[in-house]
Amino acid sequence: MIEIILTYAVAVFLLIGSGFAIVGVIGLLKFNDSMTRLHAPTKVGTVGIGSLLLASMLHSYMLGETSMHELLIMSFLFVTAPISANFIAKVNIHRRACDTPPSPPRDDTWSTLNVPEADRALETIKAP
Amino acid sequence: MTRAFRWLLPHPFLTLLLAVVWILLQNQISAGMVVFGIILGVIIPWMTAVWWPDTPQGFHLGKMFSYSIMVIWDILVANVQVAWIVLTVPNAKLKPAWIVVPLDLRQPEAITVLAGTITLTPGTVSADLSDEGHSLLVHVLHTDDPDGVRDEIKTRYEARLKEIFA
Numbered sequence: 090m091i092e093i094i095l096t097y098a099v100a101v102f103l104l105i106g107s108g109f110a111i112v113g114v115i116g117l118l119k120f121n122d123s124m125t126r127l128h129a130p131t132k133v134g135t136v137g138i139g140s141l142l143l144a145s146m147l148h149s150y151m152l153g154e155t156s157m158h159e160l161l162i163m164s165f166l167f168v169t170a171p172i173s174a175n176f177i178a179k180v181n182i183h184r185r186a187c188d189t190p191p192s193p194p195r196d197d198t199w200s201t202l203n204v205p206e207a208d209r210a211l212e213t214i215k216a217p
Numbered sequence: 218m219t220r221a222f223r224w225l226l227p228h229p230f231l232t233l234l235l236a237v238v239w240i241l242l243q244n245q246i247s248a249g250m251v252v253f254g255i256i257l258g259v260i261i262p263w264m265t266a267v268w269w270p271d272t273p274q275g276f277h278l279g280k281m282f283s284y285s286i287m288v289i290w291d292i293l294v295a296n297v298q299v300a301w302i303v304l305t306v307p308n309a310k311l312k313p314a315w316i317v318v319p320l321d322l323r324q325p326e327a328i329t330v331l332a333g334t335i336t337l338t339p340g341t342v343s344a345d346l347s348d349e350g351h352s353l354l355v356h357v358l359h360t361d362d363p364d365g366v367r368d369e370i371k372t373r374y375e376a377r378l379k380e381i382f383a
Contacts, residue, residue: 109296116303125313127342128358129303135337136296157241171336171343178344178356190315190354193347203348 095151099144106140109133124178124187131174139163225259227266230276232258280381287377291338299340302359314363316341316355318370327382328353334374341366 116129142159149156181187182201190199197203226232232255239254240246262269302311318335322328332343332353340358347354360366 109300112300112303116299119303119308120311121308122313124342124344124356125311125358127356128299128340131336131342132292132296132299132338132340133303136293157244161238161241167337168333171333174336174342175332175344178342182345188315190345191317193317193352193354194319195347195349195351198348199345199354200348201345 092151095147099148099151102140102144102147106137106144109137109140113137122187123181127174127177127181131170135166135170138166226262228262228269230278231262231269234258235261277381277383280377284377284381288334288338295338295340299358302340306359311359312361314357314360315344316357316363316367316370318353318355318367318375320351320353320375321371322375322378322382323350324382327378331374331378335370338374341370 110133113130113133116133117126120126120129142163146156146159179201182190182199193199235258236251236254239257240250243250320328320331322331328346328350332346335341335343335353335355340360342356343353344356345354346352355367355370357363357366
């Protein structure tokens with residue numbers, strides 16, 4: 090009985106996970122601006138993979154050899170996903186591939202746009 | 218006593234984290250592996266203490282736990298929302314926006330946690346920090362009310378982080 094429930098649970102989590110992953114891909118293809126494109130894979134991908142890992146954990150529990158590695162994969166993913174998103178966003182700002190962000194209220198500029206005088210010449214060549 | 222403790226364990230939470238990660242990597246709990254995990258958890262922070270000059274002071278582990286539960290729930294809700302936006306809102310009607318969030322937090326660790334939380338939750342990606350670290354630049358996928366999103370970030374996440382890193 091419990092095995093039947095677990096089998097269905099694994100199947101449901103696999104479907105949810107792959108569903109979210111495909112929505113992430115659709116978002117990546119559909120949006121036409123580099124900043125909005127960033128949103129779909131960072132968030133939807135996280136839950137998609139999380140759900141697939143949950144299915145893997147349940148399946149290994151069902152086979153009687155409980156695996157905890159998935160918890161580690163999940164936590165590393167949750168820690169690293171924001172960092173890669175942040176780096177892509179910084180590149181977009183740096184290359185002026187998006188709308189110019191509003192200037193910060195209390196400081197001079199954003200740290201990505203804070204280019205030393207000596208490098209200003211290089212900066213203008215790089216911009217598209 | 219406290220000095221010996223500080224010398225041996227410059228970062229107690231890092232020690233705990235390393236031991237737990239080591240045990241999870243082994244995939245089974247045996248006394249030997251727990252002891253080895255604790256040994257690693259003591260040696261690694263001790264050897265790398267030079268590169269971790271400041272220990273975050275007054276960190277509330279219990280509040281961090283309830284905060285994590287709330288964030289995981291928000292991530293689930295956010296994913297359904299973003300999936301819905303991806304599938305239903307056409308590109309022409311999409312209203313992306315930049316938001317500037319003025320920061321009250323000063324500790325680098327707290328700002329890092331806030332930026333990570335923002336990236337993982339409803340339609341927002343944290344993009345940049347101002348040069349003196351007084352405000353955070355956030356990109357929103359689809360919103361009619363940018364000020365409302367900013368206020369929600371401040372009340373829902375930043376206020377709680379201020380209590381955690383009090």
